[in-house]
Amino acid sequence: MTAGRPAPQADREATGRLREKAVGDPLVDVSGLKMYFPLPSGKLFQKGGTLRAVDDVSFQIGRGETFGLVGESGSGKSTIGLCLLGLYQPTGGRVLLDGHDVSKARGKALQRIRKGIQVIFQDPFSSLDPRMTVEQSLAEPLVIHRLSDRRGRSAEVQKLLATVGLTARMAWRYPHELSGGQRQRVAIARALAIKPAMVVCDEPVSALDVSVQAQVLNLFEDLQQEFGLTYLFIAHDLSVVRHIADRVGIMYLGHMVEAADRDETFDHPLHPYTQALLSAAPIPDPVKELQRHRIILSGEIPSPSDKPAGCVFHQRCPLAIDACKAAMPELREVRPRHWVACIRAGESVPARPLVP
Numbered sequence: 001m002t003a004g005r006p007a008p009q010a011d012r013e014a015t016g017r018l019r020e021k022a023v024g025d026p027l028v029d030v031s032g033l034k035m036y037f038p039l040p041s042g043k044l045f046q047k048g049g050t051l052r053a054v055d056d057v058s059f060q061i062g063r064g065e066t067f068g069l070v071g072e073s074g075s076g077k078s079t080i081g082l083c084l085l086g087l088y089q090p091t092g093g094r095v096l097l098d099g100h101d102v103s104k105a106r107g108k109a110l111q112r113i114r115k116g117i118q119v120i121f122q123d124p125f126s127s128l129d130p131r132m133t134v135e136q137s138l139a140e141p142l143v144i145h146r147l148s149d150r151r152g153r154s155a156e157v158q159k160l161l162a163t164v165g166l167t168a169r170m171a172w173r174y175p176h177e178l179s180g181g182q183r184q185r186v187a188i189a190r191a192l193a194i195k196p197a198m199v200v201c202d203e204p205v206s207a208l209d210v211s212v213q214a215q216v217l218n219l220f221e222d223l224q225q226e227f228g229l230t231y232l233f234i235a236h237d238l239s240v241v242r243h244i245a246d247r248v249g250i251m252y253l254g255h256m257v258e259a260a261d262r263d264e265t266f267d268h269p270l271h272p273y274t275q276a277l278l279s280a281a282p283i284p285d286p287v288k289e290l291q292r293h294r295i296i297l298s299g300e301i302p303s304p305s306d307k308p309a310g311c312v313f314h315q316r317c318p319l320a321i322d323a324c325k326a327a328m329p330e331l332r333e334v335r336p337r338h339w340v341a342c343i344r345a346g347e348s349v350p351a352r353p354l355v356p
Contacts, residue, residue: 027098027198027230028061028084034092035079039305051305053079055254056093058331063197066224066231068245068262070238070277072301075251077234081200084232085119086110097198115145118191122203124183128175134161134186135171141193160189163226164219181212188219198230205240217244238281242266250274253312254304255328260338270334270345272317279351293351311342319344 035054054076061067069077082088083095086102095102100113121127128137138157142148148156158168164185175183184204191199201220205213221244223229235241241248241262248265250258250273258271269275276295283289297316302308308315314324323343331339334346 025063026060027063027065028059028067028232029096030060030080030084030093031058031096032093033057033080033083033090033095035076035083035088036091049305051303052254052307053304054083054090055307057251057254057256058093059249059256059259061198061230061232063230064224064228065246066233066244068241068248069232069234069251070236070241070248071251073236074253074301074304076254076304077251078202080251081119081202081232081234084198084200085117086114111145115194116196117198117200118194118196119200119202120184120187120191120204123207124180124187125175127187128183128190130175132174133171134173134175134178137186138171138190138193141190145194147194156193160193163192163223164189179212180208181216184208184216185219188216188223192223192227195227196229198232201231201233203234203236206236213240220244238266238278250277253301253307255312255341256331257313257341258339259331260335264335264338268335268338270338270340271342272319272344272347272349273313275349291353293353295349295351313342318349319347 033054034052034056037051037053039049039051057076057080059067069080071077079088083090084097084102086105090103093103097113097117102110102113102117105113132140135154135157138160139153142153142156157171161168161170166182166185166189170178170182170186175186178186184207188204204220205216208216217240220231224231231244233241233245245262247259247261249256250265250271252273258265258269258274260268265274266278269278272295276297279293279295283292295318297318299316302312302315308325310325311317311320311328314320317324321344329341329343331341332345334340340346
């Protein structure tokens with residue numbers, strides 16, 4: 001089959017099956033995911049250590065749902081996203097997309113799975129080829145997956161541009177001729193070109209101005225309603241996650257330490273780390289900001305290559321006891337649909353005034 005010919009009807013139907021089931025059914029099922037990286041040794045013939053970027057993480061994402069993944073830099077959020085995309089081969093565990101094991105797929109099988117999942121990266125300027133026009137960038141996935149002939153690509157590109165709020169004349173521009181917000185809209189359009197069921201959003205608004213962030217977030221919500229998309233939304237900004245996510249998972253040093261519905265996470269945080277994260281989020285009211293109390297954690301996040309024994313958070317946790325040094329707690333359901341990996345879940349962490 002030549003690149004210019006449309007795909008067989010069977011391939012189109014296989015892609016569509018990812019989107020047919022009812023909203024809320026699990027589309028993504030991650031079980032016991034581990035992603036370790038070997039570290040080089042500084043001495044000849046001596047092996048280096050192991051960087052445990054993701055360590056025994058499990059979660060599900062329902063169809064049409066937005067699952068927010070939050071945590072400090074180095075907590076393993078982006079690594080999970082790359083494992084979902086099949087760009088990393090996991091060290092252990094299983095990643096299922098609509099029942100298909102992404103971690104074991106190879107060649108054409110992996111390409112078929114990737115019709116159902118796409119990605120939007122943090123920096124649109126780096127993720128777009130500077131030598132390609134917008135039209136060429138948007139037509140490329142159609143060529144790779146053989147979803148349109150030569151005459152139909154131009155019409156598909158114009159439709160994609162309109163979908164993300166860009167004019168037709170943008171098709172002949174290069175990335176350096178666009179603003180940051182326009183570039184990210186092009187990246188979103190490219191992700192939608194093959195009509196995926198799932199989109200991994202890796203810090204998609206953190207590189208944008210605040211005013212542009214709101215526009216792009218509203219676009220994400222509109223596209224989800226229109227196309228029934230499922231999102232894995234990776235972010236640092238808690239206000240962004242609270243706006244867009246249906247459920248939230250909190251990551252710390254490669255482990256998921258808390259997972260719950262959005263309002264439950266923000267209104268009733270049970271893990272000491274989650275409580276500290278929320279207390280660090282600024283309040284857009286100067287009077288309330290000065291009056292509130294903060295949870296100040298001691299020390300810095302350890303290296304994933306040298307994790308502490310027991311609970312990975314116990315060295316910084318204000319509630320840590322000797323039992324925390326024995327083993328890493330498993331996620332347990334403390335409240336309905338609220339899972340926490342802490343033996344002292346629900347206890348309040350001491351806070352102090354922001355201004356003495």
